[in-house]
Amino acid sequence: MVGTNHRRSRTKFTEDQLKILINTFNQKPYPGYATKQKLALEINTEESRIQIWFQNRRARFGFQKTPGPKTLESSQSHGQDQPYMELQSREARRCRTIYSTSQLRTLIEAFMKNPYPGIDCREQLAKEIGVPESRVQIWFQNRRSRFHLQRKREVVSLEPEDQGKISEGLQGAEDTQNGTNFPSNSHSSRARTW
């Protein structure tokens, strides 16, 4: 087993921090990277924590991305009417991270050992390849998703009798690009003990 699978410890936002976050959310429920960076500086936290906070907030308050017949009940309950309009002029995303060959090699090796690294492992990897921990987390998310997708396609393209064989062998399934081993029941069991 590589590293621990601990989660990051919970961030406890202060009242002042929350006031700033909520105020920004009411104006911009989909802030761009620059806004998130600015917020991170303002309330002295990481940009990735801001991103998660906005994700959770949108989920919790059922925010509608496009104006429709439904009203924005929850956001309105915060005493603001808003906040679709700025969606039309979407703010810039974070710049794409370009990984070098050696950085990718390190990430792929780590993925083969453990596709669900905990915070300690991600931080160690981030330090090793010199990128923020949040980028490592996103890389693993994308990698897992694409692995699942690829495996689905392989199963669909097989004859029914071969599908049985594949599902038996899923435990040792290989990523055709990189030879990545990936257990089959990642989400259903959530047994991230490897």
Place this chain on the structure above:
DNA sequence: GCCCTAACCTATTCAACAA
């Protein structure tokens, strides 16, 4: 023990970039 919510997950889409 319940509730709230940060952390984390998959699935999907958007978009930058190389071939």
Place this chain on the structure above:
DNA sequence: TTGTTGAATAGGTTAGGGC
């Protein structure tokens, strides 16, 4: 133009911590 892949999203689950 197309394929690859990093970034962002929706929607869901897990788990820490306050009550």
